[in-house]
Amino acid sequence: MKYRTNGIIPPPIVKLAEAAKRFSSSPRFLNLGQGLPGHIPPEDALSSLKERISHPTTHVYTPDEGLLELREEIALYVRQKFDIDSDPHNEIVITAGANNAFAGVILTLVEPNQNVIMPSPYYFNSVMAVNLASAEIKAVSVDSNFQPNVNDIETAIDEKTCAIFLISPNNPTGAVYDRNKIDAIVDLCLQHDIMLISDETYSSMVFEGAEHYSPRVRREAEHNVITIGSFSKDFGMSGWRVGYVIGSQEFTKEFLKVQDTMTICAPTAGQILALEVLKKGLDTVELELQRLSHLRNLAYLRVREIDALDVVHTKGTFYLFPRVKDCQDSRKLVMDILQSTGTLILPGAIFGEDGEGHVRISIGPLTPEAVDEAFDRLSDFFKKN
Numbered sequence: 001m002k003y004r005t006n007g008i009i010p011p012p013i014v015k016l017a018e019a020a021k022r023f024s025s026s027p028r029f030l031n032l033g034q035g036l037p038g039h040i041p042p043e044d045a046l047s048s049l050k051e052r053i054s055h056p057t058t059h060v061y062t063p064d065e066g067l068l069e070l071r072e073e074i075a076l077y078v079r080q081k082f083d084i085d086s087d088p089h090n091e092i093v094i095t096a097g098a099n100n101a102f103a104g105v106i107l108t109l110v111e112p113n114q115n116v117i118m119p120s121p122y123y124f125n126s127v128m129a130v131n132l133a134s135a136e137i138k139a140v141s142v143d144s145n146f147q148p149n150v151n152d153i154e155t156a157i158d159e160k161t162c163a164i165f166l167i168s169p170n171n172p173t174g175a176v177y178d179r180n181k182i183d184a185i186v187d188l189c190l191q192h193d194i195m196l197i198s199d200e201t202y203s204s205m206v207f208e209g210a211e212h213y214s215p216r217v218r219r220e221a222e223h224n225v226i227t228i229g230s231f232s233k234d235f236g237m238s239g240w241r242v243g244y245v246i247g248s249q250e251f252t253k254e255f256l257k258v259q260d261t262m263t264i265c266a267p268t269a270g271q272i273l274a275l276e277v278l279k280k281g282l283d284t285v286e287l288e289l290q291r292l293s294h295l296r297n298l299a300y301l302r303v304r305e306i307d308a309l310d311v312v313h314t315k316g317t318f319y320l321f322p323r324v325k326d327c328q329d330s331r332k333l334v335m336d337i338l339q340s341t342g343t344l345i346l347p348g349a350i351f352g353e354d355g356e357g358h359v360r361i362s363i364g365p366l367t368p369e370a371v372d373e374a375f376d377r378l379s380d381f382f383k384k385n
Contacts, residue, residue, distance in 0.1 A: 004134075005132070007131065008128055008131045008132060009124065009127070009128060009131075011124075011125070011128075012124055012346075012350035013033060013034060013346070016033060016334070016344065016346065017033070017034075019335065019338065020033070020338060020344045023338060023339075023342050023344070026342055028342045029342050029343075029344075030342065030343045030344070030366075030370060030373065030374050030377070031344050031365070032343060032344060032345045032361050032362050032363065032366070032374055033344040033345060033346050033360075033362060034362065035171065035233070035318075035319070035362050035364065036238055036362070036364050036365045037232075037233050037234070037236050037238065037288070037292075037318070037364045037365065038288070038291070038292070038295075038364050038365040038366060038367075039236040039288040039291075040236045041235055041236050041237055041240075041273055041276075041277055041281065042277060042280070042281030042284035042285065043284075044276070044280045044281055044284075045273055045276035045277040045279075045280060045281040046273070046276075048272075048276040048280070049269065049272055049273045049276060052272060053269065057268075058268055058269055058272060059268065060268065061264055061265050061268070062094075062265045062266070062268050062271060063265065064093075064256050064259050064260050064264060064265050065092070065093045065094065065252070065256060065259075065265075066092075066093060066094025066095075066244070066265060066266055066271055067094065067268075067271050067272070067275065068088065068089075069275055070094060070271050070272075070274060070275040070278075071088035071089075071092040071094065071244075072088045073275055073278040073279065074086075074088065074092055074094075074229075074244055074278070075087070075088040075092060077278055078214075078216075078227075078229070078246070081203075081204075082200075082203065082212065082214045082216075082217070083214075083217050084214055084216045084217055084227065084246065085219060086216070086246045087249070090249040090252060090253075091246055091247060091248065091249060091252060092244055092245070092246050092252070093244065093245045093247075093252050093255055093256065093259060094242065094243070094244050094265070094266045094271055095242075095243045095244060095245055095259070095263070095266055096241040096242070096243070096263050096266045096267065097230060097232060097241040097242065097243045097266075098199060098201045098228050098229065098230035098232065098243040099125055099129075099243075100241070100243065100262065100263060100266075101228045101229075101230075101243045101244065101245045102125075102126055102129055102197070102199065102228055103129040103132070103262070104245070104255055104258040104259055104262060105197055105226055105228070105245065105255065106129045106130055106132075106133050106135070107132075107133055107258045107262075108251070108254050108255045108257075108258050109162055109163060109195055109197075110130065110133045110135045110162045110163065111135070111162065112133070112134035112135060113134065113135065113136070113160065114135045114136075114160050114161070114162040115135060115136040115137065115138045115158070115160050115161050115162065116130050116135060116136075116137060116138070116161075116162060116163045116164070116165050116197075117137075117138045117140060117153055117156050117157065117161060117163070117164045117165065118137055118138070118139055118140070118164075118165045119139075119140055119141075119142045119148040119149075119153075119166065119170075120139035120140060120141055120142065120351075120352040120353070120354040120355070121142070121172055121173060121321070121348065121351035121352050121354045121355035121358070122137070122139065122165075122167075122351060122352050123167060123171050123172070123199075123351070124350050124351060124352075126165060126167075126199075127352075135162070136160075138156045138161070139352055139353070139354070140152045140153050140156050141354050142173070142175070142354070144312070145175065145312060145314075146170065146173040146174075146175035146312060146314060146321070147175060147177060147178055147181060148166065148177060148181055148185065150181055150184045150185060150188070153185060153188065154188055157188065157192055157194070161192070161194055162194060162195065163194055163195040163196065163197050164185055164188070164189060164194065164195075164196050164197070165196075165197045165199070166182065166185065166196065166197070166198050166199065166215075167199040167201070167202075168182070168198070168199075168200070168202075168212070168213075168316070169202040169203070169205055169206055169212065169314075169315075169316025169317045170202075170314075170316065170317070171201070171202065171317060171319060172319055172321050172346075172348070172351045172355065172358075172360040173312070173314055173319070173321045174314035174315070174316050174317040174318075174319045174320065174321060175312075175314045175315075175316065176206050176210045176211075176212065176314065176315050176316040177213070179211075179213040182213055182215050183215070183218070185215075186215045186218050186221050186224070186225065189221065189224045189225070190220075190221055190224055193224070194224070195224055195225070195226060196215055196221075196224060196225045196226070197226050197228065198214065198215050198216065198225060198226065198227050198228065199228045200212065200214055200227055200228060200229050201228065201229065201230040201232065201233060201243075202233060202234075202316055202317045203229065204233075204234040204285070204289060205233060205234060205289065205292065205316055205317050205318065206315060206316050207292075207293045207296060207315050207316065208293075208315045209315075210315035210316060212316075214227060215227075216246060222248050223248045223250065223251075225247075226245060226246070226247040226251060227245070227246040227247070228243065228244075228245055229243055229244045229245075229246070230242075230243040230244075231243065231270075231274045231277070233364075234285055234288075234289065235274065235277050235281070235285060236285075236288070237270065237273065237274065237277075240267065240269070240270035240273055240274070241266065241267055241270055242266050242267065242270040242271055242273070242274045243266075292318055292364070294368070295318070295363050295366060295368065295371055296318065296363065298368055298371050298372070299320055299361070299363045299371050299375070300313055300320070302371065302372065302375035302379075303320055303322055303361075303375060305375070305379065306375070306378060306379050306382055307325075307382070308324060308325050308382035309322040309323070309324060309325070309378075309382070310322060310323045310324075310325060311323075318362060318363050318364035319360055319361065319362055319363075320360070320361040320363070321348065321355075321358050321359070321360050321361075322358060322359060322361070323357055323358050324357060324358065324359060327357045327358075328356075328357065329349075329356075330347035330348045330349045330355070330356055330357060330358060330359055331347045331349055331350075333347065333359065334346065334347045334359060336381075336385070337378070337381055340381055340384075340385075341377040341378070341380070341381050342377075343374055343377050343378070345359045345360065345361050345362075346359065346360040346361075346362075347359060347360075348360060361374075
């Protein structure tokens, strides 16, 4: 039997995790593959959820758009932190994570045979979602600092272009996109009446003086900008599956048709936990981000000691995306590293053609000692190979 999904790539991390199974039971195994933070939600928030866990309202559906109290807290949070104005009653929808949000946005906006422009390297799940909608990706290479090329994006726009998709801070490169470049891309969207989808999952993970800029602050562009957010990374809630979408009232009305079809609502317990973190856990979250900043400093110090790796020092996320000198097959390389050292990293090729020759190293869940051990292993591997 032929399935309409036959032409869509299978999840690359799932395949790599399968390959790593025979190593993962070893105490020496180090997983620098999946994009996980190194912390769980704050204890005060968890305690509040525990008090509510046996109440019947925790075990039923919320409204499709999510708990109103949570939407109100998100509106306050993004206003204070990123200067985004949003109406919690009709411009915010709670989703089952950012992946669910993006897939819902695509199914709301994109017609078959249309295209979505993405800076490349790109996040592979986003490509899967666009292809699932029977649409295409137009990849536009980033510059040497992993910043989007505005002129190339403009050239890529054609009559079938529905949207431009940005992730900043970026997965996999860690780049924090320049405000002027983002504004120029917003201008393109207004000029051509297409949508800008802005994935801001890592918006709190900016370091070394960098600032996150959300195009949603351009209120005159409210009908052309959709913001996606997530609690998976900074709140340590990856397994709880809670994210959100901010868009115009016109958009959210249509988005809720997809939301109800796909999930009805985000998990109720996860929504409650996210609400409790927003109300009483933000100071703890900030401490975890400071911990992550120290880890990043150590990782960049260590990666520069490896002659085989050429790294651009970006200022966001917990990813490093070094180029491996003379590497033509990053998939084979990461399997060799896994088999030789018991250390899992991701091949840049799974993030598109522009990722080939690179590897993605995720340090989020590591301790300083584990960071040192990981780069000791990588150093030894490249010295021998």
